[in-house]
Amino acid sequence: MKTGLRVKVACVALAACVLLLACAPALADSRDEWSRPVSEAQPAANTPANESELRKQLEAEYRVELEKRLEQERSSYSASLTSLWIANSAVWAILLLFVIMQALSARKKSAELDRIKQQRGN
Amino acid sequence: MSAKPAQSPLVTLALAGAGLIGALVTLYLSYFYTPVQVSRGTLWVVTPDGGNTINLYESYRIFFVHLPAAYATAVCSTLAAIGGAAWLLTRKEQWQAIIVSCCEVGLAVGAIVLLTGTFWADYAWGSGRIGSGWNWEPRLTTMLILWFAFAALLVLRRAIDGEKAREMMTAVYGILIGPLYPLVSKAVEIGQTSHPRNFSDLLSAPEIATTKHAATVGIMLALASLIALRYCWNRLGQRIAQERAA
Amino acid sequence: MSDTARPASLPAFAALLGREFRVELRTKSLITSMGLFAALCVVIFGLGVKGLMLDDTFRRFVLAALWVCSWFAAVVGLNRAASADRNKGFFSALMLIPHDPALVYAVRLVAAMLWLVLTQALMIVLAVPMLRFDFFDQPLMLGVLVMSDLGVLAPGVLLASATGRARGGEALLTIALLPVTVPVFLGATGATEAMHTGTGSAEAMPFVLLLAVCDAMFLAIGLLLFGKLNEG
Numbered sequence: 001m002k003t004g005l006r007v008k009v010a011c012v013a014l015a016a017c018v019l020l021l022a023c024a025p026a027l028a029d030s031r032d033e034w035s036r037p038v039s040e041a042q043p044a045a046n047t048p049a050n051e052s053e054l055r056k057q058l059e060a061e062y063r064v065e066l067e068k069r070l071e072q073e074r075s076s077y078s079a080s081l082t083s084l085w086i087a088n089s090a091v092w093a094i095l096l097l098f099v100i101m102q103a104l105s106a107r108k109k110s111a112e113l114d115r116i117k118q119q120r121g122n
Numbered sequence: 123m124s125a126k127p128a129q130s131p132l133v134t135l136a137l138a139g140a141g142l143i144g145a146l147v148t149l150y151l152s153y154f155y156t157p158v159q160v161s162r163g164t165l166w167v168v169t170p171d172g173g174n175t176i177n178l179y180e181s182y183r184i185f186f187v188h189l190p191a192a193y194a195t196a197v198c199s200t201l202a203a204i205g206g207a208a209w210l211l212t213r214k215e216q217w218q219a220i221i222v223s224c225c226e227v228g229l230a231v232g233a234i235v236l237l238t239g240t241f242w243a244d245y246a247w248g249s250g251r252i253g254s255g256w257n258w259e260p261r262l263t264t265m266l267i268l269w270f271a272f273a274a275l276l277v278l279r280r281a282i283d284g285e286k287a288r289e290m291m292t293a294v295y296g297i298l299i300g301p302l303y304p305l306v307s308k309a310v311e312i313g314q315t316s317h318p319r320n321f322s323d324l325l326s327a328p329e330i331a332t333t334k335h336a337a338t339v340g341i342m343l344a345l346a347s348l349i350a351l352r353y354c355w356n357r358l359g360q361r362i363a364q365e366r367a368a
Numbered sequence: 369m370s371d372t373a374r375p376a377s378l379p380a381f382a383a384l385l386g387r388e389f390r391v392e393l394r395t396k397s398l399i400t401s402m403g404l405f406a407a408l409c410v411v412i413f414g415l416g417v418k419g420l421m422l423d424d425t426f427r428r429f430v431l432a433a434l435w436v437c438s439w440f441a442a443v444v445g446l447n448r449a450a451s452a453d454r455n456k457g458f459f460s461a462l463m464l465i466p467h468d469p470a471l472v473y474a475v476r477l478v479a480a481m482l483w484l485v486l487t488q489a490l491m492i493v494l495a496v497p498m499l500r501f502d503f504f505d506q507p508l509m510l511g512v513l514v515m516s517d518l519g520v521l522a523p524g525v526l527l528a529s530a531t532g533r534a535r536g537g538e539a540l541l542t543i544a545l546l547p548v549t550v551p552v553f554l555g556a557t558g559a560t561e562a563m564h565t566g567t568g569s570a571e572a573m574p575f576v577l578l579l580a581v582c583d584a585m586f587l588a589i590g591l592l593l594f595g596k597l598n599e600g
Contacts, residue, residue: 210596260554264551267546267547267550267551268547270547274543274546277540277543278531278534278540278543278544281536282530282534284533290530290596290599291534294527294530294597295527295544297593298523298548299548302548305551305582309578311574312554
């Protein structure tokens with residue numbers, strides 16, 4: 001009889017445990033602190049006043065770093081554009097110089113040719 | 123390029139038109155067809171401090187002018203040497219005009235190679251300050267020297283009085299310029315630090331490869347038209363000199 | 369000229385070389401001008417760097433300075449020889465010999481090499497106390513020295529024979545020769561630096577190879593074209 005009761009109590013306890021285990025996800029879902037990693041939950045539980053400060057501080061650091069990286073990226077990008085612009089203007093300057101030299105020598109040569117023709121005519 | 127095509131102004135004009143179209147197509151493709159290079163390390167560039175590859179962003183579009191212009195310089199120096207040898211063999215004055223035209227155009231395209239390269243390098247492996255990219259490595263140095271050699275030939279020609287001696291000197295110096303380009307391209311193997319050896323990574327992007335090939339053709343056409351143009355004027359100069367002597 | 373030209377022979381070569389030496393021994397013009405020039409260069413560089421620390425940068429500077437001095441000494445020698453040729457008509461007389469003109473080129477080259485090596489020996493002797501030069505400790509250095517001298521003088525003798533007749537020929541030779549010989553200069557400075565800083569002579573080999581290629585090329589061009597450049 002006693003043994004039968006003990007077995008029954010054990011069975012109920014066991015069933016309760018199984019039920020608890022089975023319902024654990026549901027409990028976790030309904031109260032999301034449960035699913036948090038321990039390392040983050042612990043300081044929050046221990047020093048609730050510190051948590052928001054730490055979070056703010058980390059966020060500020062993250063913002064500064066992000067801005068720095070973005071600034072670097074932006075300046076690098078604009079520097080690349082500057083480099084492209086300078087190189088391009090060098091190309092155009094050289095070609096322009098070439099055309100001007102060409103025009104000057106053409107003028108000189110045709111004047112020379114005219115002079116010779118005139119001399120022939122006389 | 124042989125001596126023949128440039129003798130007719132029509133051919134020169136056609137070449138000039140083709141060169142202009144080639145240059146415009148190159149410009150269009152390199153600015154509107156190829157994407158901005160944003161992925162890291164697609165072109166092999168090493169920063170002097172760390173050995174990291176850096177992002178070239180928009181500056182890599184310089185490549186589409188820089189590389190074909192370097193090819194064009196090679197063509198100019200080779201043609202100068204061929205012209206020198208051909209003049210020694212045939213003694214036809216067309217070849218003199220070709221040597222001189224090649225040196226004149228070589229000066230222009232060589233300056234393009236040097237300046238685009240320097241301004242690109244200021245960003246890519248220098249500190250960003252103008253001139254910081256010039257690091258005296260062999261490829262830069264030898265290209266500069268090739269440029270000086272083109273200039274030296276033109277100066278020498280002006281300084282020598284007798285026509286025969288001048289033509290002889292032009293031909294011999296043209297032949298001496300010829301081997302300078304292979305030395306430039308071999309120099310990249312020795313003491314190499316910054317200048318990329320090849321561009322296979324960059325060319326693995328299909329748009330970039332297409333644009334590079336098109337740019338090479340376009341710039342070569344432009345080069346041919348410039349040489350043809352200079353050739354016409356140099357031939358005219360020779361004729362004027364003959365008239366004056368007559 | 370070509371129909372009467374006989375192939376170059378060793379006795380003719382020896383006779384012409386002997387003539388160069390006799391002329392030089394009598395006038396001593398090349399050795400004095402090149403030697404004095406080189407000595408002055410070393411003195412000026414020594415004055416300019418006096419009191420500097422003897423560190424790696426200083427030694428590299430000394431190496432570069434000595435190469436520059438020796439390059440300009442070579443140009444001074446070539447110009448001096450060309451002006452003697454022009455003033456006294458040596459050269460046109462030499463070109464009349466019934467031999468392949470390449471022989472004249474070879475003789476000129478060998479003689480010029482000898483004068484330059486002597487000048488460089490003087491420079492090194494002076495540089496040991498004045499520039500604290502302490503580098504000539506590798507036997508390969510001698511090879512690099514001779515190869516770079518050949519690389520400079522092979523196109524130098526060829527070009528000097530033409531610029532010697534032009535107006536302002538002295539300045540012209542400098543302008544014409546420098547671009548052509550820069551690969552040689554690159555090879556020479558690279559090889560000496562590699563031997564200086566590197567672990568052994570293995571790192572210097574690409575530069576020595578560059579020197580060898582330049583030498584062979586310039587020598588071939590010189591032998592082929594010397595006659596053509598100076599005909600008529």
